[in-house]
Amino acid sequence: xxxxxxxxHYNQPKNVGSFEEGDLSVGTGIVGAPxxxxxxxxQLKVENGRIVDARFKTFGCGSAIASSSLATEWxxxxxxxxxxQITNSEIAEELSLPPVKIHCSVLAEDAIKAAVNxxxxxx
Amino acid sequence: xxxxxxKPIYLDYxxxxxVDPRVLEKMLPYFGEVFGNAASRNHQFGWAxxxxxxxxxxxxxxxxxxxxxxxxxxxxxxESDNLAILGVAEMYxxxxxxxITCVTEHxxxxxxxxxxxxxxxxxxxxxxxxxxxxDLKALEAAITDQTILISLMAANNEIGTxxxxxxxxxxxxAKGVLFHCDATQAAGKIKLNVEEMGIDLMxxxxxxxxxxxxxxxxxxxxxxxxxxxAPILHGGGHERGMRSGTLNVPxxxxxxxxxxxxxxxxxxxxxxxxxxxxxLYQGLAAKLDYLYLNxxxxxxxxxxxxxxxxxxxxxxxxxxxxxxxxxxGSACTSASLEPSYVLRALGIGDDLAHCSIRFSLGRFxxxxxxxxxxxxxxxxxxxxxxxxxxxxxxxxxxDLKSIQWAGH
Numbered sequence: 296x297x298x299x300x301x302x303x304h305y306n307q308p309k310n311v312g313s314f315e316e317g318d319l320s321v322g323t324g325i326v327g328a329p330x331x332x333x334x335x336x337x338q339l340k341v342e343n344g345r346i347v348d349a350r351f352k353t354f355g356c357g358s359a360i361a362s363s364s365l366a367t368e369w370x371x372x373x374x375x376x377x378x379x380q381i382t383n384s385e386i387a388e389e390l391s392l393p394p395v396k397i398h399c400s401v402l403a404e405d406a407i408k409a410a411v412n413x414x415x416x417x418x
Numbered sequence: 419x420x421x422x423x424x425k426p427i428y429l430d431y432x433x434x435x436x437v438d439p440r441v442l443e444k445m446l447p448y449f450g451e452v453f454g455n456a457a458s459r460n461h462q463f464g465w466a467x468x469x470x471x472x473x474x475x476x477x478x479x480x481x482x483x484x485x486x487x488x489x490x491x492x493x494x495x496x497e498s499d500n501l502a503i504l505g506v507a508e509m510y511x512x513x514x515x516x517x518i519t520c521v522t523e524h525x526x527x528x529x530x531x532x533x534x535x536x537x538x539x540x541x542x543x544x545x546x547x548x549x550x551x552x553d554l555k556a557l558e559a560a561i562t563d564q565t566i567l568i569s570l571m572a573a574n575n576e577i578g579t580x581x582x583x584x585x586x587x588x589x590x591x592a593k594g595v596l597f598h599c600d601a602t603q604a605a606g607k608i609k610l611n612v613e614e615m616g617i618d619l620m621x622x623x624x625x626x627x628x629x630x631x632x633x634x635x636x637x638x639x640x641x642x643x644x645x646x647x648a649p650i651l652h653g654g655g656h657e658r659g660m661r662s663g664t665l666n667v668p669x670x671x672x673x674x675x676x677x678x679x680x681x682x683x684x685x686x687x688x689x690x691x692x693x694x695x696x697x698l699y700q701g702l703a704a705k706l707d708y709l710y711l712n713x714x715x716x717x718x719x720x721x722x723x724x725x726x727x728x729x730x731x732x733x734x735x736x737x738x739x740x741x742x743x744x745x746x747g748s749a750c751t752s753a754s755l756e757p758s759y760v761l762r763a764l765g766i767g768d769d770l771a772h773c774s775i776r777f778s779l780g781r782f783x784x785x786x787x788x789x790x791x792x793x794x795x796x797x798x799x800x801x802x803x804x805x806x807x808x809x810x811x812x813x814x815x816x817d818l819k820s821i822q823w824a825g826h
Contacts, residue, residue: 297737305737311805328823329769329808332731332749332757336807352807356733356750360805395755 297357298391304361309368312350314338322414326405333359333399337406339370339378341414346370346378351406358396362386362403370407379411423741427787430743431626431721431780432575432603437672438628438781444675445630448668456665457656467667474674481677482601482620483611484637490657491670494634495602497650498621499526499569501636501661502598505647506567506619507534510596514564518595520544520552520571521763522579526621527569527600540564548764549714550579558589567596572604576747576760576776577713578722580608587616596645602626602634606680607688607719612637618645624669628781629676633669636661687781691720694779694788699723701792706799708812712747712761712774721779726770727795729809730802735775738798742791747774769818 297305313336314321320341327334333355340348349367353360365386370378386392386400428436437445448470456471458464476486492498507517519531521543531541542560544552552570561568568590573580583599590597598619601610606627612620620637624630638660639645653662680687703709708728724747727735732748747758749772757771777791803809811818 305734308805313810325807326824329772329818330767330823332768332772334807334823352805352810354729354806354808355731356748357737358750359731360734396750 300365300390301358301361301392304364304390305357308351308360308364310348310350310364311352313352314340314348314350319417322410322412322417324406324409324411324413326409327355327402329354332356333402335359335363335402335406337363337366337403337410339375339407339410339414341375344374346373346375355399355402356396358390358392358399359402361390362392362399363406365389366403366407375411375414379408381407424790425741427742427791429777429779429783429787429791430745431783432719432776432778433745434625434631435628435780436782437625437630438676438679440679441629441672441675445668445672448671452667454667456667457654467665470667470671471665474670474672477674477678477681478622478635479637481605481610481681482622482637483613484620485640487658488637488640490636490638490660491665492634492636492661493632493666494625495524495600495621495623496526496634497661498623498634498636499524499598499600500530501647501650502619502621503527503530503534503567503569504650505660506596506598506645507537507539508648509646510566511539514562514566516540516542516562516564517567517569518542518544518557518560518565519569520546520581522546522550522574522577522760523569523571524575524600524602527571531569546579546763548766549717550574550577550712550760550764551714551717552581554582554585554589557586558593561589561593561595565593565595567598569598569600572599572601572610573608573719573722574713574760575603576758577724577764578603578719579714580604580717580719583610583615583617590618591616596643603719603722606677606684607691607721609684612639618643624673624676627676627680629673630669633666633673635673688720691779691783694783694785695721695723695777697785698777698779698788698792699725701788702795705792705796708809710766710770712764712766712770719778721783723777723779725775725777726766726773727775727799728770728773729806729812730799731772732774734802735773735795735798738802739791739794742794745776745778747776748772 454463732746
């Protein structure tokens with residue numbers, strides 16, 4: 296039912312946690328809604344225009360957790376512009392998400408974009 | 419199953435039950451030497467099959483205080499519900515075109531009711547309170563001179579809430595309206611008596627009570643009043659013309675034995691189920707905060723425990739309970755991507771519906787399994803809450819309802 300990659304991220308999620316809210320080098324994106332069954336919080340730590348670290352916390356199904364875990368891995372080392380170009384279909388493909396779970400990857404893409412925008416707005 | 423994995427724990431008895439070994443033993447000869455068609459009236463092969471069927475029918479009837487002749491064999495509760503509702507609608511349609519049911523009924527009741535709406539019937543879907551109970555006054559007020567049928571379940575399949583059948587039956591009787599009761603989940607778990615409860619039609623399923631899949635029954639009252647039904651399946655005129663089709667002889671024999679065992683063991687088993695259920699509930703409540711019970715605290719099926727683990731999505735929790743079989747009202751576990759309509763009807767909020775898990779205990783559940791379940795659920799909920807942004811917010815005293823979420 297779940298791909299091995301989803302199971303790996305679910306069982307050993309990467310970069311769970313939070314950065315200090317007040318830190319100016321951090322951008323935070325929160326997307327989704329409790330009523331819809333998934334909420335993702337994604338944070339990026341930026342130094343010299345490059346993402347040096349990332350954290351997430353997710354309320355959602357296994358695929359949502361895996362999508363956000365993967366997103367934190369992928370954004371590391373990228374510039375903000377590069378990170379904002381990560382698409383949901385890349386995430387869905389990497390995790391072999393079934394059609395019914397595509398919205399989880401959409402949420403991860405939205406979370407990255409929201410975090411990038413938040414960072415930019417704070418500078 | 420992989421021998422290196424722990425023995426899986428089955429806590430989904432409301433979905434289906436294993437066939438009791440005593441039931442299986444009783445069925446086996448009917449796959450072999452007693453293979454006749456119960457409708458073959460002219461030779462011993464038929465007679466032997468018929469005898470098995472009639473004994474089974476009698477046991478089914480005894481479980482609910484009915485007569486054998488009042489039991490119509492079907493393929494399962496979905497068929498029984500359809501036959502009761504569509505059969506009454508067609509037979510009594512000239513008398514009236516109004517049916518009353520309730521929003522938390524099983525789809526096997528709701529969908530035929532919606533179908534009848536499309537054919538010109540009026541259907542009242544009664545609301546329920548936050549514990550899943552209907553309001554008897556609202557039921558009484560909904561009855562009109564056009565009402566021909568009230569269809570209300572004995573016990574809800576998701577939240578286990580028990581409807582006040584006796585009061586409903588009295589009301590139906592006083593108003594001259596037929597009362598159909600879907601007792602799929604309740605039969606064999608709580609005492610049911612069609613006479614004392616004033617029930618005119620009752621749906622039953624074998625596989626929810628340690629019998630085989632593919633066989634069910636519809637109780638159809640024969641006197642005071644004599645209920646008539648238009649058939650859905652037409653053919654050889656079996657089952658008093660109400661349900662044609664060659665009888666599932668081994669299935670009926672097994673169903674009968676399952677009913678006999680349930681009748682004898684029901685009371686003792688209910689005590690054991692309630693004790694195990696409370697052990698599970700108290701064990702979880704002692705270690706987890708933000709835990710919500712769905713359904714009624716006391717008027718509920720002995721083996722049903724439906725809980726919402728706030729801030730943890732149901733499917734992700736089930737993923738963590740790798741060797742425990744439960745079910746969830748979360749959208750992610752449904753084909754429709756909508757959270758459970760039963761939980762929604764309680765008005766608990768979609769956020770908590772997504773966090774719900776139904777534990778349904780049964781005959782073969784042990785204390786040791788309950789203790790292992792508590793351990794695993796606590797560990798998984800704790801782990802998932804550590805990665806839940808909502809749990810952080812709740813702990814920080816933020817009212818989640820005050821936030822403008824970007825719904826999708």
